[in-house]
Amino acid sequence: MATKKKSVSDIQDNNLGRVYNLTYKSGRISRTEIARQLNLSLPTVSENLKQLEQTHLIERNGVFQSTGGRKSIAYTCVSNARVAIGTQISEHHIRIAAIDLFGRVIKRTSHEYPYVKSPEYYQQFGRFVNGFCQTLNISSQRILGVGIAIKGLLSHDSMTVMQGVRLGSAGVTLSDFASHLDYPCHLVHDVEAAAEAEIWFSPQIVDAVYVSLSYDLGGALILQGQVHRGKEYRGGLLEHMCLYPNGRKCYCGNSGCVSTYCSARVLLSEEFPTFEYYFQRLRDGDGKAAEIWTQYLSHLAVALGSMHMLLDCDIILGGSIVGFLTIEDIRILQKLIRGQSIFAPASDFIRIGHIEADVFACGAALPYIREFLPKH
Numbered sequence: 001m002a003t004k005k006k007s008v009s010d011i012q013d014n015n016l017g018r019v020y021n022l023t024y025k026s027g028r029i030s031r032t033e034i035a036r037q038l039n040l041s042l043p044t045v046s047e048n049l050k051q052l053e054q055t056h057l058i059e060r061n062g063v064f065q066s067t068g069g070r071k072s073i074a075y076t077c078v079s080n081a082r083v084a085i086g087t088q089i090s091e092h093h094i095r096i097a098a099i100d101l102f103g104r105v106i107k108r109t110s111h112e113y114p115y116v117k118s119p120e121y122y123q124q125f126g127r128f129v130n131g132f133c134q135t136l137n138i139s140s141q142r143i144l145g146v147g148i149a150i151k152g153l154l155s156h157d158s159m160t161v162m163q164g165v166r167l168g169s170a171g172v173t174l175s176d177f178a179s180h181l182d183y184p185c186h187l188v189h190d191v192e193a194a195a196e197a198e199i200w201f202s203p204q205i206v207d208a209v210y211v212s213l214s215y216d217l218g219g220a221l222i223l224q225g226q227v228h229r230g231k232e233y234r235g236g237l238l239e240h241m242c243l244y245p246n247g248r249k250c251y252c253g254n255s256g257c258v259s260t261y262c263s264a265r266v267l268l269s270e271e272f273p274t275f276e277y278y279f280q281r282l283r284d285g286d287g288k289a290a291e292i293w294t295q296y297l298s299h300l301a302v303a304l305g306s307m308h309m310l311l312d313c314d315i316i317l318g319g320s321i322v323g324f325l326t327i328e329d330i331r332i333l334q335k336l337i338r339g340q341s342i343f344a345p346a347s348d349f350i351r352i353g354h355i356e357a358d359v360f361a362c363g364a365a366l367p368y369i370r371e372f373l374p375k376h
């Protein structure tokens, strides 16, 4: 694996990092304001701004009008001074997204390319990703790394897929991918990546259950603002909690798992082949679509009710269908859960998460951005 990652020690330096951080968090800020907020002398701030400008991490962005009549230069962070790449591997697709230093997707693509556990697959994956990086038209030195979100439970060191029933990816290692990529890379359980993205965009989260309502359901527990690491595997296994004993057969081999009732794929059929079409029909008042939805919400309410009973914290709904959910859906879900238990809170406890089509890829890329940003 090529090690093209640049040292970030330049902005980890104390004052330089503090000036960079304040500029990053402020959006636009003047030299005087930086000096005031950080209690630094103007010459010190000037020197730091000069260094940051020379390394293209910040740039000038207009001027502020001051009451004295003298205009002061506004500084802002160069959002794509560094970018990180996130990928999502599913049964039939590879999605690739590039995110900037603010976690925003700046470019994305997808390939219909079914997963097969074979050297050819990893080679083609590498071609797709390296080719995508070239289309960004930026120096490879500015690409921090590639996060690979995969369906499967990882070993504690994240080097190996321990369980990958859905994808058939058990036993796959990071080096299978790394040997074909021009950049540093890491593996992440896809739902964990989505939960990481949720934390990034809602940093006020303390404790929550993150439930990904995608083609396959998944979940992660967020504790103290961080995704909970399990004892054996990383990430949660909400999808295989038993919802109805002896219920529908699950791909894991058991029966009645949450996954078999609450995965969004149960909404699809020949009549409703895509989520877009299904929700369009549902919102247009189609009776069949409504019947499926009512049933789906009732199963989801049982599952979410149990999770809430155990953890007594907010539930955040994310995943592929989250963009189609309405406040009314959330109201119905909460009402159903309150009807099941006298312990369900009167206040709102379910909310719609961050809406981003490439939330898995975005979350997989974010650790590189976190690592790059100064820690003080």
Ligand SMILES: [Zn+2]
Pocket: 239, 240, 250, 251, 252, 253, 254, 257, 259
């Ligand atoms: Zn199962």
